[in-house]
Amino acid sequence: MNWVSLIILLAALQSLAFGGLVAWARGKYKVTAPAISGNEVFERFFRVHYNTNELLFVFMPSIWFFASYLSPLWGSILGGIYLLGRVVYAIGYVRSPAQREIGFVMSAVPAFILLAGAIYGAICSIVLT
Numbered sequence: 001m002n003w004v005s006l007i008i009l010l011a012a013l014q015s016l017a018f019g020g021l022v023a024w025a026r027g028k029y030k031v032t033a034p035a036i037s038g039n040e041v042f043e044r045f046f047r048v049h050y051n052t053n054e055l056l057f058v059f060m061p062s063i064w065f066f067a068s069y070l071s072p073l074w075g076s077i078l079g080g081i082y083l084l085g086r087v088v089y090a091i092g093y094v095r096s097p098a099q100r101e102i103g104f105v106m107s108a109v110p111a112f113i114l115l116a117g118a119i120y121g122a123i124c125s126i127v128l129t
Contacts, residue, residue, distance in 0.1 A: 004067040007079035008060055014086055015056055018049040048090045055111055062114035069121020078110040
């Protein structure tokens with residue numbers, strides 16, 4: 001579970017880093033708070049951060065329960081793919097929104113596998129006890 005804990009913490013750090021990039025882009029492209037539009041490149045940074053946080057809400061509990069019920073090793077592997085996928089997503093989206101698909105798939109698929117596995121593990125633990 002140590003690897004799972006590290007991956008969860010890295011996912012939180014990744015979200016903070018993406019938030020830092022939003023702050024940097026806000027300054028660079030002169031988008032004054034509370035505005036979230038006004039410059040297309042800024043909006044891409046903002047969407048990367050926002051979309052990451054949306055998926056993080058599913059990812060964090062899912063990896064923890066998946067690892068607890070099924071496999072810390074596979075939870076860690078899927079979590080690592082998720083983290084890498086978010087980086088690929090961010091790079092692709094900032095370059096051109098059309099380039100975000102590979103990163104989205106690399107992060108969304110592991111997150112949903114973790115969610116499905118966590119639900120399966122929880123149901124099995126209820127039925128078997």
